[in-house]
């Protein structure tokens with residue numbers, strides 16, 4: 001590590017937590033530490049959300065069914081996921097990183113890019129910042145992370161992967177093309193099995209082969225994404241940091257139900273809960289809209305409708321009314337329900353001035369604000385409609401696009 005990263009014109013760190021959810025479970029449950037564990041959705045979850053390094057040693061991977069994984073490792077322990085714990089830890093981590101450099105792009109619940117190019121005068125040496133980050137995260141949360149350092153996001157992300165868990169890897173800009181040349185293109189971020197096979201078909205197996213084909217082959221087939229991959233294989237990245245979250249295009253909540261659910265009361269209950277969640281997120285981020293898409297998934301198809309209201313809203317009662325309309329229409333179909341979805345689109349930022357002239361909304365707003373305050377203080381759904389007094393069988397799932405302190409960019 002004798003490259004002087006302080007002399008680079010651009011310095012990007014990629015910070016990636018190691019087996020994030022599984023590490024949190026091992027941290028909090030002594031008997032799980034050092035053991036192969038798999039985090040699943042609930043006690044009976046059949047799909048592996050993530051697993052510990054001890055489980056990975058047996059070839060167990062995210063997305064694998066628990067049954068298949070158990071065949072590979074009979075001692076595998078199933079852990080129900082704790083989304084609230086993970087989002088709490090994520091918010092803390094992002095807060096620590098933000099204080100290292102405000103030029104941060106949160107990439108996922110457990111990954112972020114930091115641009116340190118403008119921090120050279122603050123820190124005596126930028127390489128030390130990597131140790132500071134690891135130390136701060138470990139002291140605050142007792143969790144390990146890997147850090148990749150290079151001159152662009154793609155290189156930094158690739159570098160972080162090279163030493164896991166707990167590593168710090170520097171990929172010097174002038175050497176990145178040579179170092180990458182020997183790695184499989186499938187190891188690059190964004191190269192799916194489909195793109196991988198397409199590249200193999202064109203004689204590209206390792207990154208060094210990429211130069212043999214013109215950029216247009218990938219561009220014509222995959223557009224900008226393809227061009228980005230062509231450059232990425234050669235250590236170049238056209239993407240700059242997205243420092244501010246763009247306003248969301250939609251806010252939605254969905255839930256997978258019990259398979260083939262026909263109990264109308266239960267279907268209404270789930271829709272009511274989704275309406276409350278969507279309305280609350282609209283209010284938290286000061287949005288309202290008059291357009292909603294409500295959908296029900298049967299075994300074979302989605303039955304969904306777009307509804308337009310005469311007035312903008314962010315109240316769950318207005319949204320739930322639309323769900324009831326859809327349920328009424330759906331009942332004529334006699335299909336079982338597998339999933340429901342409520343999404344607000346065409347979002348508009350609330351103009352506080354407008355409230356002055358629409359007094360009739362005030363009572364509704366006051367009641368909702370009061371409910372939000374109480375629930376924020378005493379826990380989600382502390383105040384809730386009687387219909388939701390019983391717990392749901394399936395637990396809430398953490399969305400892959402969940403971000404600390406922000407809305408999702410889309411569904």
Ligand SMILES: [Mg+2]
Nearest residue numbers: 016017018110
């Ligand atoms: Mg990770």
